[in-house]
């Protein structure tokens with residue numbers, strides 16, 4: 001059981017509809033770390049408390065969202081990796097943090113990207129592997145299905161963050177559609193800097209990314225196109241997609257830190 005403060009802080013921009021819906025990732029399925037070996041958790045409390053997801057880029061570099069750093073200082077956080085149940089993973093420390101210079105944490109919420117250097121380095125195995133970055137400025141793969149996994153909230157009813165990795169398929173939203181949906185809101189979308197994706201909710205269930213999934217990668221064919229940033233419509237909203245940082249726009253920024 002974790003406190004409301006923790007949950008709200010992990011992804012404060014989500015408007016939580018507590019008690020109104022049972023949300024399970026919300027309506028995802030159990031995943032095995034072997035199928036998502038690039039996933040690592042950004043954790044507090046010596047690895048016992050999930051803050052965010054991260055993606056392994058190489059043995060000493062991880063990619064995540066900048067806003068995660070404000071909910072647990074990197075100096076007090078640890079990275080846990082290599083296990084389906086996050087707290088059973090191996091731990092390593094963060095030795096250096098790069099937060100995008102132009103991330104403000106305020107509307108329009110762009111540049112939500114951070115690179116973490118870790119020490120000791122990861123040891124690659126069946127459950128620990130790097131993910132590829134896209135080529136600089138690759139157009140958004142509109143309409144394609146992305147794999148997503150995370151340890152974020154799976155149920156509001158019992159109000160907990162799942163300890164077991166969950167997975168869900170997400171479709172990349174057409175960039176003009178996404179800009180249109182968020183036009184005039186506090187979260188305007190800039191398709192140069194952001195990319196949107198949404199789960200299939202045609203069966204009537206609310207499904208998708210939720211609090212604690214922040215920082216996790218949006219992956220198509222082994223390439224990470226997005227970093228989970230914000231979900232103005234809340235978790236599993238069938239109308240409002242989740243907004244990701246568009247990795248292809250930040251390749252030069254990332255490359256300097258590898």
Ligand SMILES: *[C@@H]1O[C@H](CO)[C@@H](O)[C@H](O)[C@H]1NC(C)=O
Pocket residue numbers: 091092093119120
């Ligand atoms: C991380 O840092 C702490 C404090 O310096 C240290 O006690 C711990 O052994 C380090 N963990 C690893 C895996 O190196």
Ligand SMILES: *[C@@H]1O[C@H](CO)[C@@H](O)[C@H](O)[C@H]1NC(C)=O
Pocket residue numbers: 101102253
């Ligand atoms: C941050 O914004 C300023 C002003 O728009 C720009 O000149 C600078 O290149 C940006 N920094 C990065 C790392 O993109």
Ligand SMILES: *[C@@H]1O[C@H](CO)[C@@H](O)[C@H](O)[C@H]1NC(C)=O
Pocket residue numbers: 138139140142175176191192193
């Ligand atoms: C947005 O979509 C348009 C039309 O498909 C495309 O030309 C453009 O390159 C896209 N922008 C990005 C950033 O992918």
Ligand SMILES: *[C@@H]1O[C@H](CO)[C@@H](O)[C@H](O)[C@H]1NC(C)=O
Pocket residue numbers: 145169
């Ligand atoms: C997710 O997508 C993959 C590949 O596109 C597909 O094989 C799988 O059945 C999908 N899973 C669900 C739950 O739709």
Ligand SMILES: *[C@@H]1O[C@H](CO)[C@@H](O)[C@H](O)[C@H]1NC(C)=O
Pocket residue numbers: 015017232233234237238239240
């Ligand atoms: C989806 O998000 C919009 C905008 O925040 C909100 O008005 C609507 O109630 C949400 N739908 C559900 C089912 O939560």
